[in-house]
Amino acid sequence: MAEEVVLHGKWASLFSKRVELALKVKGIEYEFVEEDLTNKSEALLRFNPVHKKVVIPVLAHNGKSIAESPVIIENIDETWKEGPRLLPQDPYERAKIRFWAGFLHQQLFEAMFSVLKTDYEAQERAVKEVHEKMKVFEEGIKCSYPGGSPIINGDNVGLLDIVVCSILGAHKAQEEILRVKFLDQEKYPRVTSRVKALTELPSVKEAMRPHEKLVGVLQLKRARALESATA
Missing domain, CATH: 3.40.30.10 (Glutaredoxin)
Structure with a gap:
């Protein structure tokens, strides 16, 4: 069946x-x-x-x-064990992946969302926080994965890559709406290079949200958040 x-x-x-x-x-x-x-x-x-x-x-x-x-x-x-592994078999390596995935979701994503829903000085503080989190992640990847990327087998996409894609894969739409640059090759070379490589993969391209539609959604979310803040 x-x-x-x-x-x-x-x-x-x-x-x-x-x-x-x-x-x-x-x-x-x-x-x-x-x-x-x-x-x-x-x-x-x-x-x-x-x-x-x-x-x-x-x-x-x-x-x-x-x-x-x-x-x-x-x-x-x-x-589905027959497909590429999303998490390493080794318990310690698996724990590291889970830690960084949690960090991205709980801290980087929340900081980026704060940029979306704020303006003026509050937004400036939120942007600063995003860059602080990006720096922590860049340094964490550098220390935890000297080879440059937390991949599991060759070029396979793993759990951490999936979380990175979901948060930073749409950075062009975010930057277009907010006029804020999140990815910087000079400041965050490992993170920026990995995001660019991931977004070129066919499986990732197929799953990514259409740019123009996403821009529209982000504009609406930002407008509603700012309106609610001033109500």
Whole structure:
């Protein structure tokens, strides 16, 4: 019997994109269901039984559902062992990947989101914080991976690459809206080079959000955030 793999998410969600990237890297065929969170599908409601909280993305594999992108990605890696590994087998190396993935999500992403939703002095402080986090990540990669990149096998894309892509892969759209440069080859050569290499990979290109559509979404989010701040 053919496997049924269905991803419920939103095209603009970086969390959904992380799971899409993981599926594409693994070579897993799947169906993507675009969810409208103002008019949730019955399937999405059924897949979110805990405290009636609806989250995306949700991956349904042969009728069994998993929520939260970090959990989904690790489950994909364990379920489809025949594909490229997303996490190293070595426990210590795996722990390092998880640490940096958490750092990017909890600190760099939050700082970048603050840039999007602020203006004037508050935005300047947020931009400074982004660059502080970028510097920490650049130095961390330099120390943890002297070869230059936390890849697992050759040129395979791993979990950390997926998180990097979801946050920094759309930097051109972010810079267009905010007039702020996040990636700098001179300041962050390892991070910048890795992002450029990743975004040229066919699997990553296929999963990336369209530039013009993303610009529109970011403009709308920024306008709403600034309006809410002044209300």
